[in-house]
Amino acid sequence: MTTGPTDILPWLRKRRAPLLVSHQRPDGDALGSLAGMGGLLRALGMSPTIALFDALPPRYRLLAGTEWSSWEPVSARFDAFDALLILDTCSASQLEPLVTRLAAAPPTLVIDHHATRDEIGTRAGDLRFIDVSASACALLVAEWADGAALPLTPAIAAALFVGIATDCGWFRFSNTDARTFQAVSRLVSAGVRPDALYQQLYQCDPLPRARLAGRLLTALDLRASGLLAVMKLRQSDFAAAGADRTMTEDLVNEAARLGGVEATALFSEDPDGRIRINLRSRNWLDVAAVAAELGGGGHARAAGARATGDFETVVAQVVARLEQLLRAAPRST
Numbered sequence: 001m002t003t004g005p006t007d008i009l010p011w012l013r014k015r016r017a018p019l020l021v022s023h024q025r026p027d028g029d030a031l032g033s034l035a036g037m038g039g040l041l042r043a044l045g046m047s048p049t050i051a052l053f054d055a056l057p058p059r060y061r062l063l064a065g066t067e068w069s070s071w072e073p074v075s076a077r078f079d080a081f082d083a084l085l086i087l088d089t090c091s092a093s094q095l096e097p098l099v100t101r102l103a104a105a106p107p108t109l110v111i112d113h114h115a116t117r118d119e120i121g122t123r124a125g126d127l128r129f130i131d132v133s134a135s136a137c138a139l140l141v142a143e144w145a146d147g148a149a150l151p152l153t154p155a156i157a158a159a160l161f162v163g164i165a166t167d168c169g170w171f172r173f174s175n176t177d178a179r180t181f182q183a184v185s186r187l188v189s190a191g192v193r194p195d196a197l198y199q200q201l202y203q204c205d206p207l208p209r210a211r212l213a214g215r216l217l218t219a220l221d222l223r224a225s226g227l228l229a230v231m232k233l234r235q236s237d238f239a240a241a242g243a244d245r246t247m248t249e250d251l252v253n254e255a256a257r258l259g260g261v262e263a264t265a266l267f268s269e270d271p272d273g274r275i276r277i278n279l280r281s282r283n284w285l286d287v288a289a290v291a292a293e294l295g296g297g298g299h300a301r302a303a304g305a306r307a308t309g310d311f312e313t314v315v316a317q318v319v320a321r322l323e324q325l326l327r328a329a330p331r332s333t
């Protein structure tokens with residue numbers, strides 16, 4: 001059932017061994033929400049298992065005190081868990097390894113803030129807490145912990161801060177609001193050092209990531225009279241930079257430096273040939289709707305999808321659609 005935050009604690013009290021997951025290619029909000037919620041559940045006397053579908057991006061090793069399990073061994077003992085918590089997504093397309101297990105999964109709690117969602121967490125006994133006005137899933141976890149008067153250790157507070165701060169682009173994006181600052185104020189009071197976290201997150205890139213960003217910007221293309229920035233990362237770019245796929249997070253935002261750009265599309269080629277499409281907009285273009293047309297989803301200002309097919313053909317099709325929307329839509333800013 002769809003629920004409010006006050007239903008969560010009584011639901012959790014009945015569980016001892018919950019499994020926590022988030023979306024594939026986890027970002028700061030996914031990982032911060034998982035680490036923060038995992039710590040809160042441990043404080044409640046539970047034995048949570050946190051499973052990732054992909055490798056932990058190196059920059060998030062700062063989320064200390066969290067034991068990350070990989071999905072394969074966890075899925076082999078799926079029946080041992082008495083609850084499933086899905087954080088920061090409610091989309092089957094972002095939970096591919098888990099999708100076939102969902103129908104027979106233990107009672108499921110979804111906490112999410114995305115506008116697009118599938119029928120997950122809607123069986124009898126499930127709970128689903130979705131608030132699309134929240135700037136981050138970690139904000140919902142932090143507010144829930146606050147409302148339930150759960151104590152925040154510095155490590156839990158730091159994890160939730162990382163989730164909120166990364167989803168807000170370190171408080172630059174349009175989702176940053178008073179509610180966000182209220183939550184992070186409480187987290188800083190609980191011991192978070194924003195400057196230290198900023199250094200660990202954004203000022204310790206490996207050189208290959210800087211090289212990858214350089215290749216990205218060198219080949220950046222402006223379309224639709226400068227309203228659209230198009231960026232591409234082929235497998236050859238990763239190889240030439242010595243970079244891997246964990247280094248692409250946030251690169252899509254590089255084009256936001258450019259004056260006049262309303263939308264950005266980043267196309268990156270995975271080793272299996274699939275194409276990841278990251279979309280961002282600044283003021284008015286609904287990129288979640290564009291992503292949905294491509295089988296993906298997300299937020300109005302930040303969304304994504306994956307595609308198969310010839311790389312340049314996919315790029316041309318998506319760019320044509322974005323150009324059409326950018327030329328047709330009224331400028332509401």
Ligand SMILES: [Mn+2]
Pocket residue numbers: 029030088113135136137167
């Ligand atoms: Mn999020």
